[in-house]
Structures are given as structure tokens and as C-alpha cells.
Amino acid sequence: MATRPLGPHVLELDLAAEVERICAWMVDAVANTLHRRGVIIAMSGGVDSSVCAALAVRALGTKKVFGILLPERDSSHKSADRGALVARHLGVTYELQDIAPTLEALGCYRQRDEAIRRVFPAYGDDWKCKIAIAGGAKGGINFFRLIVQSPDGTMEEARLPIREYLQIVAATNHKQRIRKTVEYYHADRLNYAVIGTPNRLEYDQGFFVKNGDGAADIKPIAHLYKTQVYALARHLGLPDEVCNAVPTTDTYSLAQGQDEFYFSLPYDRMDLALWAHNHGLSAAEVAAGLGIPEEQARFVLGDIDAKRRTTHYLHARPLLVEPVTEIAG
Amino acid sequence: MQDYKAPLRQFIEENFMMGSGGKTFTDSDSFMAKHIIDSTGFLELVLFLEETWGVTVEDDEMVPENLDSLDHLQGYLTRKRAA
Numbered sequence: 001m002a003t004r005p006l007g008p009h010v011l012e013l014d015l016a017a018e019v020e021r022i023c024a025w026m027v028d029a030v031a032n033t034l035h036r037r038g039v040i041i042a043m044s045g046g047v048d049s050s051v052c053a054a055l056a057v058r059a060l061g062t063k064k065v066f067g068i069l070l071p072e073r074d075s076s077h078k079s080a081d082r083g084a085l086v087a088r089h090l091g092v093t094y095e096l097q098d099i100a101p102t103l104e105a106l107g108c109y110r111q112r113d114e115a116i117r118r119v120f121p122a123y124g125d126d127w128k129c130k131i132a133i134a135g136g137a138k139g140g141i142n143f144f145r146l147i148v149q150s151p152d153g154t155m156e157e158a159r160l161p162i163r164e165y166l167q168i169v170a171a172t173n174h175k176q177r178i179r180k181t182v183e184y185y186h187a188d189r190l191n192y193a194v195i196g197t198p199n200r201l202e203y204d205q206g207f208f209v210k211n212g213d214g215a216a217d218i219k220p221i222a223h224l225y226k227t228q229v230y231a232l233a234r235h236l237g238l239p240d241e242v243c244n245a246v247p248t249t250d251t252y253s254l255a256q257g258q259d260e261f262y263f264s265l266p267y268d269r270m271d272l273a274l275w276a277h278n279h280g281l282s283a284a285e286v287a288a289g290l291g292i293p294e295e296q297a298r299f300v301l302g303d304i305d306a307k308r309r310t311t312h313y314l315h316a317r318p319l320l321v322e323p324v325t326e327i328a329g
Numbered sequence: 330m331q332d333y334k335a336p337l338r339q340f341i342e343e344n345f346m347m348g349s350g351g352k353t354f355t356d357s358d359s360f361m362a363k364h365i366i367d368s369t370g371f372l373e374l375v376l377f378l379e380e381t382w383g384v385t386v387e388d389d390e391m392v393p394e395n396l397d398s399l400d401h402l403q404g405y406l407t408r409k410r411a412a
Contacts, residue, residue: 162372
């Protein structure tokens with residue numbers, strides 16, 4: 001039981017000490033555990049990858065960090081612009097590769113749109129779409145709604161049946177997996193390690209694609225709440241555009257916040273709910289801290305557990321019939 | 330009263346447990362609490378209900394009180410099909 005009421009203070013960090021701790025760990029991990037010569041970082045322009053890049057530069061120096069910008073048809077041009085801005089700000093070498101042709105060849109967009117048309121037959125190439133989560137934050141079972149926008153701006157939405165939901169997610173997961181393929185091309189070419197950039201909220205709640213953005217050699221901020229990552233961004237002197245960036249999925253053509261797609265609450269409140277859950281606070285204490293009804297707090301805490309159960313598979317390493325002890329660890 | 334539990338139990342055992350025999354569940358056991366069905370699994374279960382009995386599960390009916398045990402499913406389907 002916490003002795004102080006729940007509030008933003010619980011996430012305060014000694015930022016300078018945390019930077020030193022992560023940097024020392026990164027040097028040891030890359031050099032002594034992984035035996036690589038530097039790191040690859042895909043720079044989305046978001047706060048997580050920008051902080052990871054800044055930490056890598058602080059730990060290893062600019063010459064041992066290689067940045068990659070990987071836009072595609074549905075990602076915002078602001079993302080690539082901001083990624084380039086951060087790369088220049090940090091002084092790292094970077095390369096831009098548009099992955100849309102690869103995704104097109106794989107059928108990513110076609111497979112996704114086929115599934116969408118089974119729900120909205122009029123959906124065309126010039127329409128936009130996104131997926132929104134529903135249910136869990138209100139005590140129900142999580143399900144997903146498909147939202148489409150026609151060229152004249154008309155919005156329609158419907159609940160996604162399971163087959164269509166799975167196909168849309170499977171198709172869009174190509175994006176994260178192709179990005180990771182490109183990252184590992186450069187990692188192999190340079191004998192570098194790949195940085196994964198999940199924050200604690202994403203890592204804990206399984207907000208990543210297995211063998212996509214979930215794949216990496218090191219994950220330097222997986223222990224930090226998103227609020228703490230923003231604090232580190234400011235501490236590390238990253239551009240205002242990064243420090244003030246609103247978290248998005250940058251995966252669907254309609255603008256989509258992470259909380260709309262996946263989480264029950266905006267990230268700063270979700271951080272507090274997760275911290276409270278991890279520290280054994282009651283629904284009443286969470287409700288008081290977040291200023292929400294106790295019933296909603298109970299639903300949010302329950303949804304954290306539900307997502308942990310559902311995404312357990314994403315964290316799981318390949319299962320073996322028996323341990324091969326000679327290479328364990 | 331029509332019995333929905335037997336076909337539902339068969340579907341759950343075949344689809345989610347694959348006859349592994351590792352778990353058993355009573356009519357009142359929560360599928361979530363027993364780690365038998367996760368969120369995605371409930372969407373599969375909903376599709377099974379809709380295709381098998383021709384019901385339409387509305388958004389506000391996607392709650393544990395309707396779907397999260399054989400007893401709840403029996404009650405839900407009985408009410409739904411009588412309406």
C-alpha cells in the first residue's frame with residue numbers, strides 16, 4: 001500500500017542518474033554481451049525512438065549509431081520529417097527508405113482493403129480508415145470498431161467481426177515486420193545491434209507486433225513509463241516537436257491516438273493506473289488519484305490484466321520440448 | 330428450455346483447448362479467470378454464437394455477465410432467443 005496518494009509524483013525520476021544508468025548498461029550490453037560494434041535505431045519521430053537514439057548517442061557516440069527512417073503510404077509525413085530532424089539534431093548518420101513498394105508487393109494494402117470491403121463494400125483506394133478499441137474500459141470484453149472516411153469526409157463505423165479484424169491486423173503487421181527486416185539488414189551489414197523502443201506501458205500491455213517492432217537486441221526504455229520517457233526527452237534536450245508529440249500508431253490512414261487504438265485512457269493517466277496496479281493500490285485509490293468513478297477504475301485495472309493475458313503469447317520465446325541447457329540464457 | 334451448454338462446451342473444448350485435457354471447467358467457471366478464453370477468443374465465441382444460433386450480439390451485450398461462463402451463455406442465449 002502506498003503511503004502517499006496516487007499522483008504524477010510517483011513517476012518522478014532522478015533523470016541524470018537514470019541516463020547514466022541506462023548508458024552504462026547499453027555500453028556493457030552492446031560490447032560485452034552482444035559483441036556488436038554499434039546500434040541501429042529506426043527513428044519514427046516519436047518520443048520513444050528519439051529518446052532511445054539520444055541515449056545511444058550519449059552512450060556510444062554518434063559514429064556508432066545508425067538511424068533509419070521507414071515511411072510508408074499511411075504514415076504521416078510529419079513522422080519522417082521529425083525523425084530526420086532528430087537525426088540531424090543528434091548528429092547521427094541516417095538513411096530514409098520508403099517501404100511502401102515492398103508492402104505493396106507483399107499485398108499488405110490489398111489484403112487489408114479486402115477485409116475492410118467485407119464490412120464496408122464501397123471502401124475505395126481514396127478512402128481512409130482506422131481501428132478503435134471498445135469494451136474493456138467500460139467493464140466489457142474488448143472488441144474493435146472499424147472507422148472509415150469517404151473522400152467527401154463522411155465517416156462510418158461498425159464493429160469488426162473476428163475474421164476481418166484478424167486479417168486487417170495481420171496485413172498491417174507487415175509494416176512493422178518489414179521495418180524490422182530493413183533494420184536487421186543494416187545491423188548485419190554493420191555488425192550492429194538493433195534497438196527496440198517500447199516504453200513500459202507498451203511492453204507490459206503487449207502493444208507491439210511479434211517479430212515486428214517487438215523484435216530487438218536491446219530495449220533501453222522498456223522499464224520506463226511513458227511519462228518518464230517524455231521527461232527524459234526534455235532532460236536530453238530533444239526538439240520541442242518531439243517533447244510535445246502526441247503518441248499515435250502511425251499505422252492507419254486516419255489519425256489515431258494510441259489510447260483510441262489500444263489503451264483505456266490517455267497515456268499519462270494510463271501510466272498512473274499501471275503504476276498503481278503494480279504497487280497494489282485499490283480501485284478506490286486509483287479512482288481518487290485519476291478523478292474517475294471507482295467502477296471505471298476497477299474496469300481499467302481489470303483491462304490491464306486482460307491485456308496481459310491476451311498478449312502473453314507476444315512475449316513468449318519459442319517453446320522447446322525440453323531445455324537445451326548448453327545454450328540457456 | 331433448450332440446452333446450449335453441450336454444444337458450447339464442445340466448441341470451447343475443441344477450439345480453445347484442442348482436446349488437450351489439461352484443464353477442466355465447470356458450468357460456472359469464468360473462462361477468463363481459468364485462462365481458457367482471452368479477448369480474441371471471445372470474438373471467436375461471438376462468431377460461433379451468431380453463426381450457430383442466428384443471433385446478433387450487440388456491442389452492449391459484449392460483457393462477462395453474458396459470455397464468461399457456460400451458465401452465463403445459457404442465460405444470455407435463452408433471453409436473447411426468447412426476445
